[in-house]
Amino acid sequence: VSNFADRLLNAIDEKHSFLVAGIDPSIEQLPRCLLKKANNFSSSEREAAGFALSLFGRDLIDAVKEYVVGVKIQMAYFEVFGYHGIKAFEEVARYARQAGLLVIADGKRGDIGSTALAYAQAYLHQESDIDALTVNPYLGSDSVQPFIDRCSENKGVFILVKTSNKSSQEFQDLICMNRPLYQHVGEAVCRWSKGLKGEHGYSSVGAVVGATFPKEMENLRTLMPQVIFLVPGFGAQGGSADDVIGAFDTCGYGAIVNSSRGIMYAYINGPYTEDDYQQAQKEAAETACRQINLALEKAERLPLSFGKS
């Protein structure tokens, strides 16, 4: 199987999970034992920071890999440390791939066609460890096309439609010709997604739709029947398992749900100490996975292949 959407849906059936673990590590929040180890192995502060991000990301993958179909690596947190950070990003992406997880690079890139081509080459070239990239649509079709082109070569994209932050209403909800801007973007994503459907009926061109706006999410689900939603905003950002149900179709497919801080930082303010950060992350991932499946079961949308949750 090479189509990205098919690979994603197969992983869901295999793991009985819709969960994606977000890797957005902020150096100040990392366990002190891990920072100490990183300092011992490094000759500069930035090198140590890169080492710590890499180690933390790889440990997180080991902790949660049973319960997630993939990871979403937030590039900003790695870019903070320049090329040391990017080296860590590459190590984490490779490690996730070797663990059999799908790898989403959350870079929200977007630029004019010639530059978008360079971004597509950077993250979605054939040998890359990255399976899919998040893309910002503000510049329109010619800026999105180079990423779409990679979707016929087994890669995927998730295009920002309605984001999870409060200010997303400011421009995304502006009414243009009787419907909000995000709906125009959703219609464009539908057009872009055509011709890239896999055997399961979903396209490798997906959309980012925040869990914090359940009503808008339901409308978009109807508007974009063949588009997989990457749903951020679950957990620390305020979205509950019930809030994400609208992202799924009646058979229980069509969405993956990201949790970053809720899993990654489970060792802060929880029953575990920092030294047991992996155990804390593992339990948080298991809980999040089960919460989503239970909410789907309650809504009678759990896929048949899952059996009982």
Next chain:
Amino acid sequence: VSNFADRLLNAIDEKHSFLVAGIDPSIEQLPRCLLKKANNFSSSEREAAGFALSLFGRDLIDAVKEYVVGVKIQMAYFEVFGYHGIKAFEEVARYARQAGLLVIADGKRGDIGSTALAYAQAYLHQESDIDALTVNPYLGSDSVQPFIDRCSENKGVFILVKTSNKSSQEFQDLICMNRPLYQHVGEAVCRWSKGLKGEHGYSSVGAVVGATFPKEMENLRTLMPQVIFLVPGFGAQGGSADDVIGAFDTCGYGAIVNSSRGIMYAYINGPYTEDDYQQAQKEAAETACRQINLALEKAERLPLSFGKS
């Protein structure tokens, strides 16, 4: 002087130039003599590519620094080569700064608040060699705020308003409440720019407005009197010197004009051979600088401080 807008306007007066040299190097287009040198000094293909980008960028800076106020480094072309590319990006940014040029990182970043904070930390921290970053506004105010916050600490931002590519009309020109989306974004940029004005009356919060849409540019100039325009699309993308005049106020300030391919690749299809790439770039920069000044003089908008062009 610490305010970014003041530093930019002072550089314009000092150099008698509104030109910014874009550094968007695509490895396939680089002079063969330079690629050969890079290969000799490197142990892997990606390392050689990073070395070549760094060398090309630094040579370009040496060639054009008399005629430009700054450089705009397009991050995508460096990200193509992973951490080797980012290392080159950092070297080029440092070199430009040491040459007394303003450094704009063209990354078009944009994400929810907590992540935007990480991007601001990555590119606009106090010790960074980067003076300003381009930012995508699709996620609204809370995603832009962390960058704006850096503008009171002598950094700058340029927010995408109306981009130079053909598809920019697709979403940016959608009519919402009787005016196009880009105008709503322009109004938001006006709000964000308040309180960050320097002594010359311009704010360190700027806007990206493409040279390929002169009419829209003139409307935006009126709408955003205190906002500096970063104008891409001049030269290879089709914008002429006359097309950019609308970006300037009646005193001849308020805009900087970027040329990437027209200067960077001046050795391709020109009178010079690849071996003389720096001479070709130097003449192209001088010509572009003069064309803009002449067009301003013709329009009676050349700043008084320039004397005769």
